[in-house]
Amino acid sequence: GAVVSQHPSWVICKSGTSVKIECRSLDFQATTMFWYRQFPKQSLMLMATSNEGSKATYEQGVEKDKFLINHASLTLSTLTVTSAHPEDSSFYICSARVLWGTGVDSPLHFGNGTRLTVT
Amino acid sequence: DQQVKQNSPSLSVQEGRISILNCDYTNSMFDYFLWYKKYPAEGPTFLISISSIKDKNEDGRFTVFLNKSAKHLSLHIVPSQPGDSAVYFCAATDTGKLIFGQGTTLQVKP
Numbered sequence: 001g002a003v004v005s006q007h008p009s010w011v012i013c014k015s016g017t018s019v020k021i022e023c024r025s026l027d028f029q030a031t032t033m034f035w036y037r038q039f040p041k042q043s044l045m046l047m048a049t050s051n052e053g054s055k056a057t058y059e060q061g062v063e064k065d066k067f068l069i070n071h072a073s074l075t076l077s078t079l080t081v082t083s084a085h086p087e088d089s090s091f092y093i094c095s096a097r098v099l100w101g102t103g104v105d106s107p108l109h110f111g112n113g114t115r116l117t118v119t
Numbered sequence: 120d121q122q123v124k125q126n127s128p129s130l131s132v133q134e135g136r137i138s139i140l141n142c143d144y145t146n147s148m149f150d151y152f153l154w155y156k157k158y159p160a161e162g163p164t165f166l167i168s169i170s171s172i173k174d175k176n177e178d179g180r181f182t183v184f185l186n187k188s189a190k191h192l193s194l195h196i197v198p199s200q201p202g203d204s205a206v207y208f209c210a211a212t213d214t215g216k217l218i219f220g221q222g223t224t225l226q227v228k229p
Contacts, residue, residue: 006162034216041128043208043219044163093162107153108217110162 003027004096006111013084013118021079021114023094029074030096034108035067038091047092050077084118091115122146123211125220132227138196140223142209145190149211149218154183154194157206157222166207167194199227 003026013019023033031052036044048069049057056069066088068080077096081088095108124143132138140154150171155163169176169183169192176183182195196203204227210217 004162009160041221043123043221044217045219046216049216091160095162107165107168109165110155112162113160115160 004094004109004111006094006114008114009112010115011117013116015085015118016083018080018082019084019116021081021092021094021116023077023079023096023111025075025096025109028096028098030077030098031074033071033077033094033096035069035077035079036093036095038093038113044093047079052077081116084116086118089116089118121221122149123209123218123220125207125209125223127223128221129224129226132199132225134201134227134229135198138194138199138203138225138227140194140196140207140209140225142192142194142220143190144192144211146211146213146218147190148213151212152183152185152192153210153212153217154181155208155210155219156203157208163208196225199225201227201229203227 005024007022033050035047037047038044047062050069050071052071058064071077091113093113095110097108122145153168154166156166157163167178167181167183169185174185185192206222206224208222209220
């Protein structure tokens, strides 16, 4: 089946530094990838939709200057958390969809997530 | 505004019995529903889905039921196994963007 690889799986950084998270579709091309965030015991919240070759679409309340998304190729999207603060500590998950035909009829495939801890 | 709700944060079931996880939604425009399973520190894994034109979809031990008039869907796992212990998220979409419920932690006791 379709595989989405996310790296790193966990990272600890100091407040004020930036962290880059990579999301790769390993055996399919993904023109669209999604970035989610999950706080403990809460649901996954969509942060942004990453489109290959164009600007990402951010959800309301998500700072685009803080969470930089780059979708440089059909198999790679990156999320950079800039000037990280402790409140950015969370579980970040990317996902991508294999397009079977009309689009919505294929499930999202998720990476294994990145646990970010900002000290 | 929580468009997708899983009102039971946890569920405990004996091995071999049926597990029923419930999910309610408010947006009548949703036309596709999915269930994901998630282990700690891992990304969600797709389990099963259902289109709004159906009321039931079955895949092995997993069956999803959709009641559009009640805006309710449920996931049945029969028979439940200890390896099914995880957090289960329901999700819904009408645009391709998934809206997730809060999740239900299922514990299957041997």
